[in-house]
Amino acid sequence: MGYEDFSRQSRELYEEAKKYLPGGVTYHIRYIETYPFYVKKARGSRIWDVEGNEYTDYWMAHGAAVLGHGYKPIIDAIKEQLDYGIHFGWCNEWEIKWAKAVTEWFRLDKVRPSNSGTEANMYAVRLARAYTGKNKIGKFVGGWHGGYDGLLRAVSYPYDKPSSLGLTQCVQRDIVTLPFNDLDGVYNKVKNEELAAIIVEPVLGAGGAIPADKDFLKGLRDLCDDRDIVLIFDEVITGFRFYGGASNYYGIKPDIITTGKAVGGQYFPGAGAIVGISDIMDLMDHLKRKNFWERVFHGGTYTGNALTMRAGYTLINELKNNRDRIFPYLDKLGNRFRKLLNEIFEEHNLNALVSGIGSMIGIHFTSTTTLKPEEIASTSNIELMKKYHRHMLNNKIVYLSPQSPHLFLSIAHTEKDIDLFGEATSAFVEKIK
Ligand SMILES: Cc1ncc(COP(=O)(O)O)c(C=O)c1O
DSSP states (O other): OOHHHHOHHHHHHHHHHHHHSGGGSSSGGGOOSSOOOOEEEEEBTEEEETTOOEEEESSTTTTTOTTOBTOHHHHHHHHHHHHHOSOOSSOOHHHHHHHHHHHHHHTOSEEEEESSHHHHHHHHHHHHHHHHSOOEEEEETTOOOOSOGGGOSSOSSSTTSOSSTTOOHHHHHTEEEEOTTOHHHHHHHHTTOOEEEEEEOSEESTTTSEEOOHHHHHHHHHHHHHHTOEEEEEOTTGGGTSTTHHHHHHTOOOSEEEEEGGGGTTTOSSOEEEEEOHHHHGGGOTTTOOSGGGSOOOOOTTTTOHHHHHHHHHHHHHHHHTHHHHHHHHHHHHHHHHHHHHHHHHHTTOOOEEEOSTTEEEEEOOSOOOOOHHHHHHHOOHHHHHHHHHHHHHTTEEOBOSSSOEEEOOTTOOHHHHHHHHHHHHHHHHHHO
């Protein structure tokens, strides 16, 4: 029995959805051919659709749910907060607790909340421009920083195509695309450029769970110091998947960290943050810069709402208090996952690269072993990856995306889940022989 046989209600819902939502979905990446399933409930590592089918989830709320769906301490805190109110549009004590927790977590001086990861990156770019007096921004081929025009370039393969309609040439001209994990290539590209910032995901997320080399990040740090460039780590995914974020994991301190997703307690909108050194963050300080034309604008109706602040604060406390249990466990699971899949693919002589670190995993059907997104994307067997995705869906195991699998583990996943993933993978590899 396959997906089409057990998801008839979802098919009907999709027919209705198409009438009102472009493409029938709220975000194109959530579409699955030829219709998506509709989730009714989520707990731990599991989701249930409207028909009651249970799936093991490796998408985990776009990677936000590192502690699993419906994590009790966060849900309990939120239930209590609902009685007090969600959004006041006034200062609340949770924003202070959240700000202290976030700055301590990332070992940077100050923070402001934003409504999403996209928005955090938009503000980070503005701050970098204000701080340096320069315009251009270096971003990496295969890097994803959200839908903000100023960073929307060379996101998906083929990278030379525009990432969207409706982008103006002048904004595109201010983006300098750089090769990931290739320091000489970066030097070459920037030697005649005046950059305000270089923004990098320490581990590419949507780009396929591809980790940066430590020397590469260190080289970027040195380059930014030499050339008066603001170094921004986009830690929207990695921020809470490593203790203290990926900057702590790699031991490299950027000038600004942008984050999102889990920083709002995994489940709540208003989930974003710009965290940085005082010299930069104080460009937003209305006490130090009395006139609005002398400071960087930041704000928004829902920024700092009590619900999200409390949820984010609760999450960070949970991560800190259970540090010795959570992070070694995520590493252990991730390593087991990568090892198991590598063994299966090797045994069956299937060209594959299983990438990632910790709880982030990428699966690429390619013969390359180079951790460079252009190389991986241009050599991957997309049709085979789509077949694999469908096979796993038939087995009620779900992840995104069909053509570029990047999977997220949570503390709710178990070794048994991984063994089942392995068994389903073995069956697929046998089938395509
Ligand atoms: C690394 C990275 N940066 C930025 C974003 C954008 O965040 P949001 O979807 O909250 O706008 C994402 C979202 O997936 C992301 O993975």
